[in-house]
Amino acid sequence: MADKREITVTINGQAQTAEVETRTNLADFLRHELELTGTHVGCEHGVCGACTVLVDGAAVRSCLMLAVQADGHEVTSVEGLAAADGTLHPVQEAFWKNHGLQCGFCTPGMVISVAAFLKDNPNPTEADVRSAISGNICRCTGYQGIVAAALEAAETMRQEG
Amino acid sequence: MKPGPFTYHDPTSVDDAVALLAGHEDVKLLAGGQSLMPMLNMRFVVPDHVIDLNGVADMSGIADTGDALAIGAMTRQCDLASSEIVAARAPILREALSFVGHFQTRNRGTIGGSLCHLDPAAEQPTVAAAYDAELTIVGPEGTREVAFAEWPLAYMMANLAPDELLTQIRFPYWQEAHGAAFVEFARRHGDFAIIGVAALLAVEDGKITRASVAVGGADVQPLRLADVETMLVGAAPGDAVFAEAGAMARKIDAMSDAYVTTQYRQRLAGVLVERALAQAASRATGGE
Numbered sequence A: 001m002a003d004k005r006e007i008t009v010t011i012n013g014q015a016q017t018a019e020v021e022t023r024t025n026l027a028d029f030l031r032h033e034l035e036l037t038g039t040h041v042g043c044e045h046g047v048c049g050a051c052t053v054l055v056d057g058a059a060v061r062s063c064l065m066l067a068v069q070a071d072g073h074e075v076t077s078v079e080g081l082a083a084a085d086g087t088l089h090p091v092q093e094a095f096w097k098n099h100g101l102q103c104g105f106c107t108p109g110m111v112i113s114v115a116a117f118l119k120d121n122p123n124p125t126e127a128d129v130r131s132a133i134s135g136n137i138c139r140c141t142g143y144q145g146i147v148a149a150a151l152e153a154a155e156t157m158r159q160e161g
Numbered sequence B: 001m002k003p004g005p006f007t008y009h010d011p012t013s014v015d016d017a018v019a020l021l022a023g024h025e026d027v028k029l030l031a032g033g034q035s036l037m038p039m040l041n042m043r044f045v046v047p048d049h050v051i052d053l054n055g056v057a058d059m060s061g062i063a064d065t066g067d068a069l070a071i072g073a074m075t076r077q078c079d080l081a082s083s084e085i086v087a088a089r090a091p092i093l094r095e096a097l098s099f100v101g102h103f104q105t106r107n108r109g110t111i112g113g114s115l116c117h118l119d120p121a122a123e124q125p126t127v128a129a130a131y132d133a134e135l136t137i138v139g140p141e142g143t144r145e146v147a148f149a150e151w152p153l154a155y156m157m158a159n160l161a162p163d164e165l166l167t168q169i170r171f172p173y174w175q176e177a178h179g180a181a182f183v184e185f186a187r188r189h190g191d192f193a194i195i196g197v198a199a200l201l202a203v204e205d206g207k208i209t210r211a212s213v214a215v216g217g218a219d220v221q222p223l224r225l226a227d228v229e230t231m232l233v234g235a236a237p238g239d240a241v242f243a244e245a246g247a248m249a250r251k252i253d254a255m256s257d258a259y260v261t262t263q264y265r266q267r268l269a270g271v272l273v274e275r276a277l278a279q280a281a282s283r284a285t286g287g288e
């Protein structure tokens, strides 16, 4: 018999209660139960970074966490980055301007990772940025546009304070 | 690529966790999940029960006990890397952690999880070996202490019975003036090392008075180079003696796999031992 639990998770600012099978990972919970398909699933074993979300503000791989472990916690997925009126987060804006994405598969994980990284490191060097995104694999861009976007977003965020 | 069905348990105390372990067969303990979750997703392991330690009180924290750095097994790698106590008392641990996965995995991964998983090339076990770390294990019979030298039993198998739990790791301080360094080589940043080396050197009056050298990634468990350590003690630190240490390290027992040959690992061990010692010696005498 399936082992199930009722969990309440605050997702992008909204409390959501649902019954989940305990073996369901957080990525699948977001995508299948809540239909928040912005979070992508690439490898399901912690290598590609496409599934990165924020849990209580810290970037983590949602394929390596059980949904039941998020019970009582706050999760931010890529859908929660932009403002309510649709204004893009500075990181999203910079990705758009700098051709930081092509197919977009890695983008949710990249954007979330860069946003989390810049919060703690407002003034990174290019090398810092490359090391910060080393856990996110992109098959398209060659990373140049992503690095440029991260550096530009850092500057915007510094100016905005 | 989804875990098989299991029953999930989330104890809130060490006692409850031990009682759950005693009461169930075919259990996996879930710490940070950065190794176990991939194995569950890929169904390399299909346990009947998963006991999640993330809600257990008193299993995480970093304390300076005066003669050792005491770390709760569930302490996350990100918290170790940003700890001032670690930076002040065992900076080599922080240096090693910068090579462990990526910041997103360090936000979940725990030191205890890594020591129990015991990947041969993992950084934290290599540092634990160099430091002669002491481990506290709790089981149905009570508590026992294990020296790190007695911890790895075989390939990825720790000295931990199915009904036991690692609760704390202690890094005994070196009282002597010393320097330490962790260096590694991996194909990509964040990968497991092909070879990682942890070295500690105490230097007094221009002579090495105590040395510890541990190599990870070469064999199925981190290796202490006792012959190198013996050779170093009494010698004056310098290029010649470190080159000799490197030459000895090249004779290390090393595995071979589809990607990396024994010879390559041995050569890398030699180079990295030499570098780690030079850096440790420089730090021992106030340099970088």
Ligand code: FES
Pocket: A040, A041, A042, A043, A044, A045, A046, A047, A048, A049, A050, A051, A052, A061, A062, A063, A064
């Ligand atoms: S899907 Fe989670 S890291 Fe690849």
Ligand code: FES
Pocket: A100, A101, A102, A103, A104, A105, A106, A107, A137, A138, A139, A140, A141
């Ligand atoms: S944009 Fe296609 S994988 Fe990165």
